[in-house]
Amino acid sequence: MPAICEVGSWGFGVTSEGLKGLKGKLGLGIGAGNVVRFEARGKRNVGQVLALERGGMRQHVNGKGDGSQGENLHQISTVGNSTNIKWHCCSVGKLDREGLLNQKGCVIWITGLSGSGKSTLACALSRELHSRGKLTYVLDGDNVRHGLNSDLTFKPEDRAENIRRIGEVAKLFSDAGIICIASLISPYRKDRAACRALLPEGDFIEVFLDVPIHVCEQRDPKGLYKLARAGKIRGFTGIDDAYEPPVSCEIVLKEEGREATPPRELAEQVISYLYEKGYLHAQ
Ligand SMILES: Nc1ncnc2c1ncn2[C@@H]1O[C@H](COP(=O)(O)OS(=O)(=O)O)[C@@H](OP(=O)(O)O)[C@H]1O
Numbered sequence: 001m002p003a004i005c006e007v008g009s010w011g012f013g014v015t016s017e018g019l020k021g022l023k024g025k026l027g028l029g030i031g032a033g034n035v036v037r038f039e040a041r042g043k044r045n046v047g048q049v050l051a052l053e054r055g056g057m058r059q060h061v062n063g064k065g066d067g068s069q070g071e072n073l074h075q076i077s078t079v080g081n082s083t084n085i086k087w088h089c090c091s092v093g094k095l096d097r098e099g100l101l102n103q104k105g106c107v108i109w110i111t112g113l114s115g116s117g118k119s120t121l122a123c124a125l126s127r128e129l130h131s132r133g134k135l136t137y138v139l140d141g142d143n144v145r146h147g148l149n150s151d152l153t154f155k156p157e158d159r160a161e162n163i164r165r166i167g168e169v170a171k172l173f174s175d176a177g178i179i180c181i182a183s184l185i186s187p188y189r190k191d192r193a194a195c196r197a198l199l200p201e202g203d204f205i206e207v208f209l210d211v212p213i214h215v216c217e218q219r220d221p222k223g224l225y226k227l228a229r230a231g232k233i234r235g236f237t238g239i240d241d242a243y244e245p246p247v248s249c250e251i252v253l254k255e256e257g258r259e260a261t262p263p264r265e266l267a268e269q270v271i272s273y274l275y276e277k278g279y280l281h282a283q
């Protein structure tokens, strides 16, 4: 599938399959005998096709994971343990919602040790973006474990499930056009990678709060490190359970020297990134 087409009131697009005459930013086009519905993102007249639907198939051009075969929108299918299910399409799409909000939906995934400042940064970021008129929602690991994930423990397989569910919820928020801020330890690389793979390229912004464990332990606002050191909490991240730092991620906020960087300044670094990458405006 090609990635580029022109869009306009009557745009023009050519795909490897000869599809032509794509209409509108999000609309119907006719090409090679097929009716095509497409979502495109880009500058005024040249857009990148995000998804094409034709003949009941949705193909994500830019997304990961489900691009090659496409999702059959009309056929009954099986996904995981869900049998006989069928995707239902809605004429109001992500781009429409982003247009209303004048921003682009994405996921800011804050990872780090307990006490590294994830929740503080998430809230500071939400506050700063809110004051700029941007709609955010914070998914905090601790908070989500009070409800949706209250059935899960801190065993590795439960942490994986915790992260998977939050990744899926974050994907929905992002699709809603919201800047979703997920702050959870998410200690294992493969779980974070799986959440990244749920989203189109660029929309998963991993932020590593790189704070040494001795600093986190000194802070210990909930007294959990003390309990873990005393053997009263088993499998505590950084003590007797692994934390796998990102090998490469979008943003590293490193705690260096004696003076900690104020949360607001850390939030501004993330906002600069969002601004540069165009997430603070719609198309
Ligand atoms: N064993 C163990 N290890 C780590 N953390 C523990 C543990 N038991 C309870 N807590 C508290 O739970 C908070 C982390 O929850 P998360 O959902 O972010 O963790 S994870 O992503 O599933 O690993 C974490 O909150 P934060 O300090 O905000 O990170 C702790 O308060």
Ligand SMILES: Nc1ncnc2c1ncn2[C@@H]1O[C@H](COP(=O)(O)OP(=O)(O)O)[C@@H](O)[C@H]1O
Pocket (backbone or CB within 6 Å): 112, 113, 114, 115, 116, 117, 118, 119, 120, 121, 219, 220, 221, 260, 261, 262, 263, 266
């Ligand atoms: N940038 C920062 N500089 C100094 N102290 C911080 C900073 N961010 C958070 N803290 C403090 O560190 C402690 C842990 O912060 P918190 O946001 O709860 O971390 P986490 O969510 O990663 O467990 C709190 O007492 C908080 O006030």
